[in-house]
Amino acid sequence: MDAYKEILSLIDQQEEWRGNCINMIASENIISPSVRRAVCSDFEHRYAEGILGGRDEKGIRIFNRFYQGTKFFDKVETLAMQLAEEIFNADHANVVPISGAIANLTVYYALVEYGSTIGGLSIPSGGHISHTHVSAAGVMGLREVPYPFNNEEMNIDVDKTIKLVAKEKPEIMILGGSLFLFPHPVEELREVADEIGAVIMYDGAHVLGLLAGGRFQDPLKEGADIMTSSTHKSFPGPQGGVVFCREEFSERIDNAAFPGLMSNHHLHHVAGFAVALAEMEKFGEDYADQIIKNSKALARALYDLGFNVLCEHKDFTESHQVAVDVSDIGGGERIASDLEKADIITNKNLLPWDDLERIRNPSGIRIGTSEITRIGMKESEMKEIAELMKRVAIDKEDPENVRKDVAELKGNFTGIHYCFD
Ligand SMILES: Cc1ncc(COP(=O)(O)O)c(C=O)c1O
Structure with missing residues (x-):
């Protein structure tokens, strides 16, 4: 019985927490109703x-x-x-x-x-x-x-x-x-x-x-x-x-x-x-367009704020992903976990020049824009996210402070777009 209550409570806690987060794991998304x-x-x-x-x-x-x-x-x-x-x-x-x-x-x-x-x-x-x-x-x-x-x-x-x-x-x-x-x-x-x-x-x-x-x-x-x-x-x-x-x-x-x-x-x-x-047949073009626009906008904003974003010479990305080399500002493990403390969810990621041995603390972080696009964010929000990430990763501000501003930004985006409902 205790386990039953605990499991239900953990589900509630997960939903409340991730509902307040800016979720940018490139392999994740949210489903429509x-x-x-x-x-x-x-x-x-x-x-x-x-x-x-x-x-x-x-x-x-x-x-x-x-x-x-x-x-x-x-x-x-x-x-x-x-x-x-x-x-x-x-x-x-x-x-x-x-x-x-x-x-x-x-x-x-x-x-x-x-x-x-x-x-x-x-x-x-x-x-x-x-x-x-x-x-x-x-x-x-x-x-x-x-x-x-x-x-x-x-x-x-x-x-x-x-x-x-x-x-x-x-x-x-x-x-x-x-x-x-x-x-x-x-x-x-x-x-x-x-x-x-x-x-x-x-x-x-x-x-x-x-x-x-x-x-x-x-x-x-x-x-x-x-x-x-x-x-x-x-x-x-x-x-x-x-x-x-x-x-x-x-x-x-x-x-x-x-x-x-x-x-x-x-x-x-x-x-x-x-x-x-069926949803993608109807909304897929707009969805994919906005994902790519958001990735490019986020990459550009991060780059302008001082992050070492890969492939500036190619406008950074053509996909839902942005890759950042964070080896000079603490490494992938540290930066991804500091961002998590501010409710900004990304993942540490090996970059091509990393040895496989570095899997626990690789040079990079990988950022995905699919989910933030699904909740309706556009280029202007990408600038805000980049600023929040800078405060944590470059300015080394206490993630607790940044967390409040993350929740405020996320609070404006509660629906799901590019679907029938
Ligand atoms: C390129 C690629 N192929 C396959 C997979 C495995 O997919 P799944 O997690 O659905 O098994 C992944 C997962 O991240 C992936 O990145």
Whole structure:
């Protein structure tokens, strides 16, 4: 009983606290009331194991389920797949994976043998753990080959990468990552992928919300064979995963998802994802535009106030992320935790020149603008946020003082935008 009360109290405390914070974790977002309705619906209680069983005479997908009771869910899953395929220009979408990391594992499981080689970014250069042997790729015993990275441009060094992959011949070439400021060279790497017979897998986990709005890049059109993603970072859906692919890979991906890696998928997630897709179909362009404007405005304001924001020569960023080197003003660990004391939530982040050993105290912080955009903030608020961050990180003012001003600013933004409600 005590634990019960404590848990409910912790939920209340979390909601009150994070409600007062300026939340800028680049992998987080908030869901709309309609998505919340879907996530808390009866679908949360149910099972729908099964596989696609072709299409009926009208072209509507038929599911072969192993459980009764799925007649409405079949329609929801069909709508989620259709919307996902339309919005992201994909032949096929599989909405079964329960997270972005599992979406990546689904692709490995579908396409390569145990012990194969994959190419991708190193973790300091922005690669995700699921692109490496320490995580999802490790489950398949995969060997990773890290691409050469251009630190100035904060992007893959195309010429050096072409030479490297021609020699190492990875079966999967991963593009996309977790520290992701500029579009990745999908078109530029297509030719070498064809030469070595590699599949290009674009991990769009971070930028899916921008892609939904037709911004940043169009990976499948530019030459990626497959795109994986989380559904809850810049894309404002519930937590989950998705795989998009060309038709030729669809059967293998579907079988890898079920019965390969998932037994029951999360029906409430699929319903919430479908609602968020419908929202992004209508509001995605405005949302993505404003995210990018906010990132650039925040980066510029921080830079003008004395922060070492990366890539000034490229207008800082084309995504929802801003990267700041804080090694001269205390390091990533100290700055992120001081900001947290002022209710400004960011994360410490390795930068490409950091050794992996520095993971606990890296040079950088990463800032994301998806959530603050969703609550309606625009360029003028970015200037205010930069000023609040300066007071903590550069002026070393007591975070408690700054906290009050953070709460005042946040108090003006209580709604959720770019959604139907
Ligand atoms: C590039 C990238 N891929 C995959 C993932 C894993 O996503 P999830 O947390 O949904 O498993 C992340 C998570 O941060 C990521 O940044």
